[in-house]
Amino acid sequence: MSDKDIILQEFAKTTNRLKSKGVDITNTFYGFREDMSEQDRVLWQPEKKFVKVFPDELANVITTLDEGKKLSGAELGIIVLLMGSISYNSGMLTKGGGNPINHNDIEKMTGFTKLTIIKSMDKLVKKKVFARNKVGNRYQYFANPYIFFRGRFINATLVDMFKTYNNS
DSSP: OOHHHHHHHHHHHHHHHHHHTTOOOTTOOOSOOTTOOGGGOOOOOTTSOOOEEOHHHHHHHHHSOBTTBOOOHHHHHHHHHHHTTBOTBTOBBBOGGGOBOOHHHHHHHHOOOHHHHHHHHHHHHHTTSEEEEEETTEEEEEEOTTTEEOSSOBOHHHHHHTTTGGGO
């Protein structure tokens, strides 16, 4: 079964569930139509990297008070700049060649001081935006797939890392 067939099958199931609950979805457009002509479709920047973001979860992280403080501009900037470094499937934050990003890399990317990076990453780990794993004397960071990820599938270990995210 092709991806398109799977999507259409899931769409039909969702449509039936919504109709059974009294939701009228007549004239709703979900991004594809069988009758859409080639001139109505544009393949949009297929060579560019992209990240799937769940805006409600991201907004919740940004606006939820943590010890009376919202995220700082530095923390928000770090989140946005690190999104492009999320690896497919594993969710690890990496630089070229699949090597884990470290504090020096984040410092170069953002222009923030080492102290700002350390404090910000600590807070983002506490807020469960990222998970941190120590290997030797270095840290590896992983993105929370409930907030953002890359690819169609994610590693089960990544889900395990954030299993308490929805319960907090």
